[in-house]
Amino acid sequence: MAFSVIAYKALQDVLGEDNVTCDPVVCQSYSRVQWLPPGVLQRERCGLDMRPACVAMPNSTEEVQAIVKIANRYKFPFIPRGSGFTFSAFPTMAGTLVIDPKRMNRIIELDEQDMYAVIEPYVSFVGLQAEAMKVGLTVPTPLAGAHVSCLANYSWHGAYGNSWLTGIGAQNLLGFELVLPTGDIVRSGSMACPGAGYFWNDGPGPDLRGFLRGGMFGHAGGMGMVTKISCKLWQWPGPSVWPTKGNANEKTSSGFPTDQFRWYMIKFPYRYPEEEEMELKKSAELFYEMGKAEIACVATHLAKQFLYTYSSQTKQDLFDNMKNNVFPCGFVVVGLQAVTSLKQLEYEEKVLKELVAKVGGLFVQEDEPAYRTWIGRVANEWLRFGNAQRLARPSDNFSIGSSNVDSIDMIVFDIMEGNKVERELLEGPEHLGKDFVQPLSVHGGWISPQEYGYWCLMTTDVFPEQAPEQAKEAIEIIGRVTRKQVENKSSAAVIHLLGPSYEMLGPMFGNIHLIMKKFKTEFDPYNLSNPGYAVRPDVVSPAELQKMTGGH
Ligand SMILES: Cc1cc2nc3c(=O)[nH]c(=O)nc-3n(C[C@H](O)[C@H](O)[C@H](O)COP(=O)(O)OP(=O)(O)OC[C@H]3O[C@@H](n4cnc5c(N)ncnc54)[C@H](O)[C@@H]3O)c2cc1C
Known part of the structure; x- marks a missing residue:
């Protein structure tokens, strides 16, 4: 589906011509899960072309907010993404805009004393790890690989090799800044108090981290775009530079x-x-x-x-x-x-x-x-x-x-x-x-x-x-x-509480899918933020559900 010309112009006005594109070649590169070749599993399952209609690269929270407001005005779906290592970061319907955060890659703060970092969406684990180790701190990293977005992982999923000590992403997330699907901005944790900074997950009112999370997998981009988080850092007694030997496939970490x-x-x-x-x-x-x-x-x-x-x-x-x-x-x-x-x-x-x-x-x-x-x-x-x-x-x-x-x-x-x-x-x-x-x-x-x-x-x-x-x-x-x-x-x-499985498994968990639908409808009235995630507000037919879940 062609992207609306007027919406495209509005995006160009906000982001500049170089930071928004409908070029089919560029869009194609955002069209599949990177670790699977085309034709495997995702297409087989969804029967969909996952190529987005448009890709935008904001540089700040305000630019993200402007994109989301334009999406609400012209009614096109959008997907915030990190490095794109997960199925849910890809379109499931025509006319979708992908928000690529590559330009928002700053480590804003690394607090050695209180052991936390404040980061933007495109800070990778490897980037944060390298800086943390220089000051005797470390960050747990998912098996997905150190190249993925730290923010996407912490606010969405998060299981690590050293979870024995650190727990999952939810336990490592402190405060966050979120552009809601309507374009309003929410700040959670200590930063909800003016001037208090990002050091802690608790602030006035309810703990909003639950807003981002589901059973294990969270919102999956269905609740707007997180633009900053603060996360815990852990003690690291090891070398300040990771020791390695060899190159490419043969590369190993030499002994600590x-x-x-x-x-x-x-x-x-x-x-x-x-x-x-x-x-x-x-x-x-x-x-x-x-x-x-x-x-x-x-x-x-x-x-x-x-x-x-x-x-x-x-x-x-x-x-x-x-x-x-x-x-x-x-x-x-x-x-x-x-x-x-x-x-x-x-x-x-x-x-x-x-x-x-x-x-x-x-x-x-x-x-x-x-x-x-x-x-x-x-x-x-x-x-x-x-x-x-x-x-x-x-x-x-x-x-x-x-x-x-x-x-x-x-x-x-x-x-x-x-x-x-x-x-x-x-x-x-x-x-x-x-x-x-x-x-x-x-x-x-x-x-x-x-x-x-x-x-x-x-x-x-x-x-x-x-x-x-x-x-x-x-x-x-x-x-x-x-x-x-x-x-x-x-x-x-x-x-498995993600996407259509909320419908299927929700009744086992106190009908959690019903409250999730209410959240989705309330905060995303036009169903624009990664539609389908974390739950679809509009699935009612058992036949459709059967189809979406492969007959199980
Ligand atoms: C081989 C392999 C191993 C894996 N092992 C693990 C593992 O051990 N532990 C683990 O936790 N995960 C694992 N995963 C799953 C997944 O790749 C990771 O969770 C990864 O951290 C996702 O990061 P990403 O930057 O690629 O996010 P993406 O795939 O780009 O995004 C993930 C989801 O979050 C949403 N999202 C991204 N950024 C934002 C944002 N700023 N605001 C709101 N929503 C956003 C996206 O829409 C998407 O739904 C694995 C995946 C693979 C392929």
Whole structure:
């Protein structure tokens, strides 16, 4: 659909001719999720051309506000985006304007004393991390990669390699500035008090962070555009410049000084996959014990699929490692850091050794292939995520197979259930997933305990090839796993509360979709801010819902 000439001129008046375009070639480059080739999953599923009609690049909150007001006047949909690594950052209808924040990339403040930063939408994790480390601070980074927008991640989703210590994005977000879908500006947290600054998440009135968040995934651009946030920074005892060796695929983080940081890999003496459940339960026991002792900055359980994909340097390397059974099962990975002193690090190491012995675990030795491959190559990367694209290496494609947030015990249950459904589908008469990269696809389960194990997050992934038939199979598998989770009344569904699934799963969660619709209608009366997210105000027909959710 052609973009309205008069709206385009109004945008040019505000932004200047160089910062707005309807050029189809430029717009095409904003038309698909960057880690998937065209034709895979998104088009197959939506049957849509995702090319926007127009792209605008504002340079300030006032310019964002002007764009949103023009959108309200001429009634075109708009999508605020970060780096565009997620489906929900792409148009689902014709005539959409994408707001690209590339020019809003300033770190406005980095407060060493009170440990927070104030940033604009296009500050990446890597940019903030580099500045923070110079002053002995750090920022948790998502597996998506350090190139993504810190603001988009914190105000939308947020799960990290060191969530054991930091929690998810919601726990790291402090104050924010938001241009509402109508063009009004809201400031939340301490900055709602004139002159108080951005240092804290609480201010007068209700805590507005909930306004941006959903079950786990938040507003997804459906509540206007966030133009500034303040976020927590954490202590970093390590080197002020990240040590690396090699280039491109071969690049690894060389060792951190052992008086600042130490890695451990722990296994349990059970047969895999026959006794997978015992192995996971023992890992959970270890996490609970570590939580009680309040030790470590990283504690996570990595399934085979994560270990192989994230550690591989090339496709050949990945398949060689699988052939050589480098990771015969999942492993617990723990990182300790000397936040205060070497003495503290040594104390934590002593406690860890006692706890591992108590739950019957064994430390993986330095000369074992699993240790050499994981700790030697990528463990450090778990803190800064230089390897995100490797997840797509096996088939140039992947999709989350299941996900959940709950207690660690329930996460173990859910991983077992998810793997069981997927293995049965593979072995059953339909042989669903038989052409996916195996055995990766049926050995999932990232256990990511949060905040010393107070709660937990998990995901499993599937690795279909880039072919529409396999994409259909992937959707079928994901649907069946999710259906099982719903049957089990597992709170897995909470993480899927995004877009059409609000309609489907809302009744399980006190009809949250109804209140979300009210919010959307109230604050976005013309349904212009990323329509479809976080919930569509206008879905009423069960048939339409069925179609949108792939029949599940
Ligand atoms: C391989 C891979 C691994 C991943 N692993 C993780 C992980 O471990 N943890 C994790 O948290 N996520 C993960 N993700 C999901 C996602 O990529 C990240 O959450 C990422 O941070 C999104 O950042 P982005 O800059 O690309 O945002 P975008 O994709 O551009 O935007 C995300 C959403 O937020 C909205 N949005 C963006 N900017 C604004 C703004 N200024 N105001 C209002 N709304 C806005 C967009 O409309 C969109 O709906 C992963 C993705 C991939 C492909």
